[in-house]
Amino acid sequence: MNQQISRFRLRSVAAVLTSALAATAAWAIEPFTVRDIRIEGLQRVEPGTVFASIPLRVGETYTDDRGSAAIRALFDLGLFKDVRIDVNGNVVVVIVEERPTIADVDFVGAKEFDKEALKKALREVGLTDGRPFDKALADRAEQELKRQYISRSLYNAEVVTTVTPIERNRVNLTFTVTEGAPARIRDIRIVGANAFSESTLLGLFDQDTGGWLSWYTKSNQYSRTKLNADLETLKQYYITRGYMEFRVDSTQVAISPNRQDLSITVNIHEGPKYVVSGVRLDGNYLGRDDEFKSLITIKPGEAYNGEQVTETTKAFNDYFASFGYAFARVQAKPEIDRENNRVALVLQADPSRRVYVRRINVSGNNKTRDEVIRREFRQFEASWYDGDRIKLSRERVDRLGYFTEVNVDTQEVPGSPDQVDLTYNVVEKPTGSLQLGAGFSSSDKISLNFGITQENVFGSGNYLGLNVNTSKYYRTISLTTTDPYFTQDGISRTISVFHQTTRPYYSTDGDYSLVAEGGSIRFGVPFSEVDTVFFGAGIERYKFKPGDVPDYSLLALVNPALATYYRDLYGKSIPQAYLNYFQCGFQYGAGGYATSLDCNRDSVWGVPLTIGWARDDRDSALVPTKGRVQRANLEFGVGGDFSYGKTSYQFQQYIPLSKQYTLALNAELGYAKAFGGKDYPIFKNFYAGGLGSIRGFEQNSLGPRDTVTTAALGGTKKAVFNIELSTPFPGAGNDRTLRLYTFLDAGNVFADRRDGQTDEQWKAQQRIRASFGLGISWISPLGPLRIAYAVPIRQQKEVPDPNNPLVPLVPADRTQRVQFQIGTAF
Numbered sequence: 022m023n024q025q026i027s028r029f030r031l032r033s034v035a036a037v038l039t040s041a042l043a044a045t046a047a048w049a050i051e052p053f054t055v056r057d058i059r060i061e062g063l064q065r066v067e068p069g070t071v072f073a074s075i076p077l078r079v080g081e082t083y084t085d086d087r088g089s090a091a092i093r094a095l096f097d098l099g100l101f102k103d104v105r106i107d108v109n110g111n112v113v114v115v116i117v118e119e120r121p122t123i124a125d126v127d128f129v130g131a132k133e134f135d136k137e138a139l140k141k142a143l144r145e146v147g148l149t150d151g152r153p154f155d156k157a158l159a160d161r162a163e164q165e166l167k168r169q170y171i172s173r174s175l176y177n178a179e180v181v182t183t184v185t186p187i188e189r190n191r192v193n194l195t196f197t198v199t200e201g202a203p204a205r206i207r208d209i210r211i212v213g214a215n216a217f218s219e220s221t222l223l224g225l226f227d228q229d230t231g232g233w234l235s236w237y238t239k240s241n242q243y244s245r246t247k248l249n250a251d252l253e254t255l256k257q258y259y260i261t262r263g264y265m266e267f268r269v270d271s272t273q274v275a276i277s278p279n280r281q282d283l284s285i286t287v288n289i290h291e292g293p294k295y296v297v298s299g300v301r302l303d304g305n306y307l308g309r310d311d312e313f314k315s316l317i318t319i320k321p322g323e324a325y326n327g328e329q330v331t332e333t334t335k336a337f338n339d340y341f342a343s344f345g346y347a348f349a350r351v352q353a354k355p356e357i358d359r360e361n362n363r364v365a366l367v368l369q370a371d372p373s374r375r376v377y378v379r380r381i382n383v384s385g386n387n388k389t390r391d392e393v394i395r396r397e398f399r400q401f402e403a404s405w406y407d408g409d410r411i412k413l414s415r416e417r418v419d420r421l422g423y424f425t426e427v428n429v430d431t432q433e434v435p436g437s438p439d440q441v442d443l444t445y446n447v448v449e450k451p452t453g454s455l456q457l458g459a460g461f462s463s464s465d466k467i468s469l470n471f472g473i474t475q476e477n478v479f480g481s482g483n484y485l486g487l488n489v490n491t492s493k494y495y496r497t498i499s500l501t502t503t504d505p506y507f508t509q510d511g512i513s514r515t516i517s518v519f520h521q522t523t524r525p526y527y528s529t530d531g532d533y534s535l536v537a538e539g540g541s542i543r544f545g546v547p548f549s550e551v552d553t554v555f556f557g558a559g560i561e562r563y564k565f566k567p568g569d570v571p572d573y574s575l576l577a578l579v580n581p582a583l584a585t586y587y588r589d590l591y592g593k594s595i596p597q598a599y600l601n602y603f604q605c606g607f608q609y610g611a612g613g614y615a616t617s618l619d620c621n622r623d624s625v626w627g628v629p630l631t632i633g634w635a636r637d638d639r640d641s642a643l644v645p646t647k648g649r650v651q652r653a654n655l656e657f658g659v660g661g662d663f664s665y666g667k668t669s670y671q672f673q674q675y676i677p678l679s680k681q682y683t684l685a686l687n688a689e690l691g692y693a694k695a696f697g698g699k700d701y702p703i704f705k706n707f708y709a710g711g712l713g714s715i716r717g718f719e720q721n722s723l724g725p726r727d728t729v730t731t732a733a734l735g736g737t738k739k740a741v742f743n744i745e746l747s748t749p750f751p752g753a754g755n756d757r758t759l760r761l762y763t764f765l766d767a768g769n770v771f772a773d774r775r776d777g778q779t780d781e782q783w784k785a786q787q788r789i790r791a792s793f794g795l796g797i798s799w800i801s802p803l804g805p806l807r808i809a810y811a812v813p814i815r816q817q818k819e820v821p822d823p824n825n826p827l828v829p830l831v832p833a834d835r836t837q838r839v840q841f842q843i844g845t846a847f
Contacts (some may be wrong), residue, residue: 053111054080054082054083055077055083055113057111058114059114059115060072060114060116062117065119066100066119071095074091088113091115092104092106095115099155102119104118119153121192122152122154123148123150123152124150124193125150125193125194126140126150127194127196128140128195129195129198132200133170133200139166148194154192154194159184159194160182162196163180166180166198173203174203174204174205174283175204177201177280177281178200179198182195202281204242204282204283205230206241206242206283206284206285208285209230210285210286210287213288213289213291214291216259216291216294222255225251225255225680226251227251228247228251228285232751243283248272248274248285252272255289257327257328259291260325260328261328263294263326264291264293264295264325265292265295265327265355266292266293266295267290268290269287270289270290272285293359293362294324294325296322296323296363296364297319297321297322297365298358298364298365299321299365300319300366301367302367303367303368303370304368304369304371305371312340313340316340318333319366330353334353337349337368338351339408339412341408343407343408344405345377346372346406347376348373348374348376349370350373351368352368352369353367353368354367354368374438375405376439376440376441377439377440377441378402378440378441379434379441381401381442382442383444383447384447386449387449388449388480389480393482394418396509396511397414399414399417400414406441411429411443413550415428418445422452422476423449423452423477424448425448426448427446427447429445430443471490472489473487482505483502484501484502484505486499486500486502487500497519498521499517499519499520499521500517500518505545511547515545517541519538520537520538521536522535534566535566535599535704536563536565537561537563541559541629542557542558544557551636552634552635553634554634557630557631558628558630559628559629559631561626561628562626564624565603565623565624567595596727597729602700602702604620604622605620625662627658628658629657631655631657632654633652634651635651635653636652637651640675644758644760644800645683649673650673651672652669653668653670654668654670655668664697664699665693665695665699666694667693668691669692669739670690670691672687673685673686673688674686681749682747683746683747684746685743685746686744688743689714689739691740692737693705693706693707701737707736707739708723709721709723709724709739709769710723712809714741714768716764716794716840717792718790718816718836719837720840721735722834723768723770724736724769724770724772724786725786726786731829731832734772735770737773739768739770739771740771741768742766742768743764743767744764744765745763746762746764748761748763749761759798761795761797762795762796762797763795764793764794764795764796765792765793766791767790767791767792769788779830781831782830782831788815791814792811793812793814794810794812795809796808796809796810806841807841808839808841809840809841811840813834816833816836817832819832
């Protein structure tokens with residue numbers, strides 16, 4: 022026989038490939054030189070992909086081993102459901118059957134998880150449009166989705182995967198979910214607790230059996246992650262109180278037959294309570310033993326406190342790192358005296374080797390430019406590793422406000438034991454906001470407001486803000502831009518321009534208005550890592566428009582007395598302080614009736630110069646629990662019609678009383694004075710009252726009042742004090758986004774005694790106002806919302822004027838029991 026035709030066929034699947042190859046050994050053929058290679062069965066896969074994958078070329082010798090290797094290589098691509106090789110003479114024929122391609126992935130009935138987030142997760146593992154369908158991958162995705170539902174306490178959740186073939190060897194993949202109702206925690210038991218009551222220990226848990234707000238907090242929905250966190254909290258509670266051998270022996274979670282209720286039992290071993298008998302150092306402390314001893318927070322004679330031990334070892338590691346020892350090891354080894362329940366701690370240190378930073382990488386900044394992050398670094402490349410500078414760099418990047426997470430990873434450089442690379446991993450968050458609003462009132466009719474801000478314009482780190490308000494009584498447009506690195510040294514520059522028209526305070530019939538316009542520039546100079554000093558200058562112009570005097574000449578022909586009364590009433594509708602400052606008076610025409618109200622200076626302008634200082638070391642800007650804020654500002658009016666000085670100072674202190682309770686203190690002081698014999702500009706006065714100041718009184722209503730219109734005029738002195746206790750909201754557990762707070766406010770705004778004031782009026786102006794009350798704070802999707810119910814406990818009652826019953830000698834304070842606000846902490 023001149024030519025022997027042999028057919029060699031191998032069928033295989035990944036799990037039994039080796040067995041299949043062994044079974045075909047009986048059909049082995051003699052090696053031959055490949056004259057040609059053909060591929061059959063391709064639909065979407067490019068032939069070049071197959072040729073590049075198989076270890077066989079034309080002109081090479083074909084063997085059984087090479088055939089087996091070619092089949093394995095093609096299966097490894099994951100593109101084919103079946104592969105076989107036929108040999109026809111000297112021609113190798115590769116026959117493939119492609120896997121179907123996924124045309125669409127959809128989720129039906131999934132409400133607990135965002136559908137787009139689920140699709141994104143499948144896309145990352147290869148289950149997405151246009152990719153080959155892998156049944157094993159789909160099965161794993163189904164099981165993982167079930168596990169995710171169990172982690173959300175949805176034990177009755179069912180997931181069914183449906184594969185629907187369609188034309189052109191494609192399939193639609195559908196995950197149909199029946200979620201069911203979540204399982205609720207029916208009871209939690211702690212077995213083995215003797216030193217503390219079970220109710221005290223359960224109060225530490227974020228998970229509980231639920232309350233009337235469980236629909237919001239979901240605290241009664243079991244989560245293994247939350248339970249582990251609660252157990253860690255329980256452990257910390259014990260080891261900070263001397264129980265250093267405390268342990269959790271076991272945790273049982275029992276589910277009811279209907280899979281709707283859960284019972285959790287935690288078995289603990291408390292152990293004896295130990296007192297620290299002493300602390301000593303052991304190991305290499307770089308000859309700085311006294312410096313390290315000063316970092317010890319462990320207190321002999323007191324109960325063992327695990328937090329103090331952790332703080333001490335961390336402080337030691339950080340101090341070693343400040344000298345370049347990135348891999349220093351510090352261990353606190355206890356020497357236990359069980360007979361007397363005492364423990365001596367030995368702090369053993371091994372500084373290891375000193376290293377320097379070879380390279381610093383930034384990861385995760387898809388929008389923010391590298392330079393915006395790198396300019397915050399205080400640790401530099403090719404410098405000795407400095408733990409303090411690395412920590413400070415992370416904090417400075419975090420304080421930018423552009424990221425939800427900032428983490429630092431340290432990697433050793435292979436082959437270079439004295440080098441490390443740092444990677445700052447960031448997770449970006451949206452930094453822009455768009456605000457659109459509309460309001461309706463009988464006075465304003467329809468008013469619109471619009472605001473757009475971007476804290477990180479085009480990833481440059483610059484701030485841009487535009488605000489517009491069309492209210493009849495407060496029309497404004499302002500534009501502000503900030504470049505935080507106007508210079509390479511970190512000096513910031515802020516430019517603002519504004520134009521606003523207001524009808525301030527409490528006008529009645531008068532149609533007066535105050536138009537303010539101007540601009541300013543301010544520079545912020547960092548004098549240290551935590552202190553910034555601001556310098557600024559601006560130019561401002563204020564124009565007073567008293568409005569038109571109504572024509573009462575026709576009325577005067579009929580009733581001269583009534584015309585005079587209405588003319589005087591118009592004049593009295595404008596606060597006398599405005600008339601005095603702008604030197605306004607009536608012009609009279611024929612018959613002795615006013616025809617206009619003219620002002621000698623209908624507008625004033627000046628140049629305010631400002632200098633300020635700020636320091637903020639709170640642990641959070643939205644929900645602070647500890648830390649301090651201090652702000653001081655000094656403003657001088659120079660040039661033009663201004664000659665004044667104005668200073669203010671604010672101090673806030675947050676004191677954590679426990680995990681659940683926070684005490685906050687606030688004080689604001691202000692003082693202003695005119696210079697050079699000029700009048701102090703009334704529009705620069707301080708104001709008080711309302712949320713953010715003294716609750717229970719109308720916004721900006723406290724202080725000196727106009728004797729006729731009773732309009733609040735503000736004052737040149739201000740003192741406001743607040744005490745606030747933040748507590749868990751009933752039924753919300755330890756959720757910090759929804760809190761209840763009680764408060765006590767006191768203070769007022771003061772001014773110099775005016776000519777003509779009676780003793781009673783002067784005393785009323787100087788009295789301190791105070792209030793107390795209850796409020797709710799909620800970090801809502803719209804921003805921080807605060808509602809307060811306040812009861813004034815020290816307020817001014819109305820004092821009638823015996824000579825004029827229509828106008829009180831001293832008007833009563835304007836109170837407001839319920840107040841609502843988005844924003845400030847006090």
